[in-house]
Amino acid sequence: MRKSSGFTLIEMMIVIAIVAVIASYGIPQFNSMMQNGRLSTQVNELQGLMQLARSEAATNRVVTRICGSTDQATCNTNNWEGGAILFRDRDNNGSASTAELVRVMPAVTNGNTIRGVTGAISFLADGTLASAAMLRICDTRGAESSRQVRLNTAGQSRISKGNPGDVTCP
Template sequence: MSAGLPRVLDQSAGFSLIEMMVVLAVLAISLLVAAPAFTDLIRDNRLVSSTYGVRATLNLARSEALARRAAVVVCGTANGTACSKSTDWSSGYLALIGVDEDATVDAGNPGQSRLHWEQQNNPSVTVTFSRNFVAYDSMGSALGSAGTFVFCDDRGASEARGLILSNAGSLSASVDSDDNGIVEDGAGNDVSC
C-alpha cells in the first residue's frame, strides 16, 4: 500500500439476499401475467395456420381446375387416400383431380390422381365445413359448393375463425359485422363450435 492513499474496506460486489428475492418476485409476477397471453398467442397461431392450410389447398385446387380444364374435388379425409364424406375436416383434407362431383374415387379412371393431401397437424383445432366436399369445375367455379369453413379450438365461438367459399370459387375471411365478438358465416349467421 502506498503512502497517502486512504485504505478502503473490501466489500463484496454481489447481490444481497434481499435484492435477489425482490428480483425473483418481480420475475415471477411477470411470468404469471405473461403466460396466459403467450398461451393465447400460440392458440391464435394454430387457428391461423389451419386457416391458411385450407385456403392454400383450395387455391391450388381452383388453379389446377382452371389450368387442366378438369374437375377438382377437395374433401375431408382421414387417411389421405379417400374422401371421408363428412363435414368434419379436422383430420386432414385431400384434393383429387378427375373425379366426379360426388367425390367418389373411381379406381378405373387412369386420369384421376391425388393432387394434394394436407394432414391436419393441430389436434387442438377442429375444422368443419358446411358440406362434405368442394367441387371446382373446369372454369374454376364452385357452384353448389358454397359454404363456410369454421376453425375452432377449446375457447369456443368467441375465438373461432371462418373462411367463406362463394359459388364463384373465391375465398374470403369471415368477419364480425355485428360486433358481438363472433365471426359470421356466408349467410350472416354467427359461427358455432
C-alpha cells in the first residue's frame, strides 16, 4: 500500500482558522499605520512649506506669507485642507500676484483637516514672525492622534503630537 501525501481537510481548516485570527489582529494595525503615514506626510509638507517661507523671507529680505487658499491664487480660507499658497509680498498688500507666488500646496484629498491660524502666517524680512503660530492636522481618529506644527517667533518650526486637552479637532 502507498502512503499518500498532502493535507487532510481538518489540517487545512486549522491553518485557515489560524490565518484568520492573525489577519483580524493585523488589519486594524495596518489601517492605523496607514493613517499615521498620511498624517506624517501632511505634517512634513506643511513644515517644509514653512521652512521655505522663512528661507525666502531671509534670503530675499521681503515679507513672505503662507495662507489657506482654495483657488491656489488668493488667501480665501482658514481651512487649510483646501490648499495653501506661499508668496513673497513685495508690495505688502497681503495678497498674492502671479509674480509673487512661490509655491502652491494642493488640497488634502483624504478627509483630514488642517486648522489653527486665522489669516496668513507672515515671515518678516529677517525670517522671524511677529507672533507665534500653530497649525493642527486631524484625521478621523480625533485629537489624540492629531499632529501640530508650531512656529515660534524666531521662525523655527516644531512638530508635536496633539493632546486631547489642548487640541480641538472638527
